[in-house]
Amino acid sequence: MGRLGGIIKKEFYHIFRDKRTLLILFGIPIVQIILFGFAISNEIKNVKIAVLDMAKDGHSQKITEKILSTSYFDLDKYLNSTDDINKTFREGRIKATLVFPPKFSEDLKKRNTANIQIISDASDPNTGTQIGSYLQMQIQGYLIENEMSQVYLPPPALINTEIEMRYNPELLSVYMFVPGLITIILMLVCTMMTSIAITREIETGTMEVLLASPMHPFTIILGKVIPYLLLSFLNASIIIGLGKYLFEVPVLGSYSLMIGEIILYCLVVLALGIFVSTIAETQQLALMISLFAMFLPTMLLSGFIFPVENMPLPLQVVSSIVPATYFNIIIKSVMLKGVTIAYIWKETAILCFMFIGLIGISVKRFKIRLDD
Structure with a gap:
């Protein structure tokens, strides 16, 4: 029993010394109960x-x-x-x-x-x-x-x-889930996979080898993110195709407008993935940040499942800085309402500013990190 007690004490010491473990054990459940308690509301309000x-x-x-x-x-x-x-x-x-x-x-x-x-x-x-x-x-x-x-x-x-x-006379839930799934999957593929890919190169030391080559650093980063941009666009096309031909979800708006908006959103979340890679030291940390700091707000606070207007003011403020909030409005409006750019230019402009801001901060932080 004495040896068992020693092992238990040792494990507790390791747990309480590791901030990331404490975050997983206590921080994430607290954040989840707050989000689920306040954001998940089916009540009609305001x-x-x-x-x-x-x-x-x-x-x-x-x-x-x-x-x-x-x-x-x-x-x-x-x-x-x-x-x-x-x-x-x-x-x-x-x-x-x-x-x-x-x-x-x-x-x-x-x-x-x-x-x-x-x-x-x-x-x-x-x-x-x-x-x-x-x-x-x-x-x-x-x-x-x-x-x-x-x-x-x-x-x-x-x-x-x-x-x-x-816009949905038969009240089919698939009308809500198809546009929402595009938002969620693009966030996951672009942000999580990009952040892990870049962090893996830095963690294993191969990024320094690439930077020692004649290629410009921007070319290297571009080469890392373009495959995920293409794969994300392919994913979005598959979802739209399945939604239209399998579940008969209409696409009433312009296809060219929808393609442009999807590419813009992909660029925003790719820039977000690069930003995550500049603050994550390891692939595990990049994965954790992508899942819990990006995926949960996208799922719960973007208006995909629960109306933003039903949330308390602090969570509405958080929702306003989540890129998926604006893309969710855009993709639903184009697919189900057939709107033109005249009706969604504000959301489009916000995503453009988000991309410029994120890519600027990410490139600056990336250079500083490599110099270290």
Whole structure:
């Protein structure tokens, strides 16, 4: 027992002396529980909606006020015509539109029934269904309140709510997962494989041999990352092809625009992989950073599975510096909404600035590391 106790003590000493082991044992579980606790939320909160009120009467305004008085919905804008609905959806600012037909109050008073149309963005089918259900619940709640008070409407009044699921009428989950998988796989292949490849050369000492050759350092780095750029693009093409021909996921936008955006995102995450290689001393550390510091935020904070607007402000700030957040918006918009560059130029510009910043920092740090 004494020998066993000695081995146990020795192992504890090694564990508590190794910062990386402590990080794996305690740091990662803490980060995961915080991320999963705050980021993973299926609740509807602060969802941006638009209202097309063609009636502009008492009941339509009161229903709108009731919906906006909750923490579930925020008004983005009032629309002027049905032509504005698709345009506003393509801009990516709203998740649903509430449409009141003309003579809404008059229909309620004369016929004791009226119609409201709810148009929900179902590119994320779960969120789209929840938003439609929450809006329907608020409308029926208004009706119940008025029937109980018997002030505005003669009972029993009826409001029919027609829910239209735009961009994914059949509510297929594959519409969400195919664009999201492109985002995740490109992040994994480009960042993780690039960082490990470069770190392996430095760790084994072969990078110095390459640098001693007549080739310029930039040429060496370029030669290391181009294969992963091509393989990543091939991966993305396979996913899009399988999604379209096997699962019938549409590609409504321009293929040339989609290809350009995929290449831009690949360049950003390749630059991220080079940056990881400048701060990781070993392949294991590069792998750990790529998996836990890059993969988890991409999976949880990019809006791929859980809406960013449902997250607390600190995590929304973290989400804003994750490249996948912007590419996820771009790829979904191009594939499912058929948008042009006019609707996604902001996200594209942010990715361009990210690439310039990351490649500049990475090249500078890489030179300093090699000089050491």
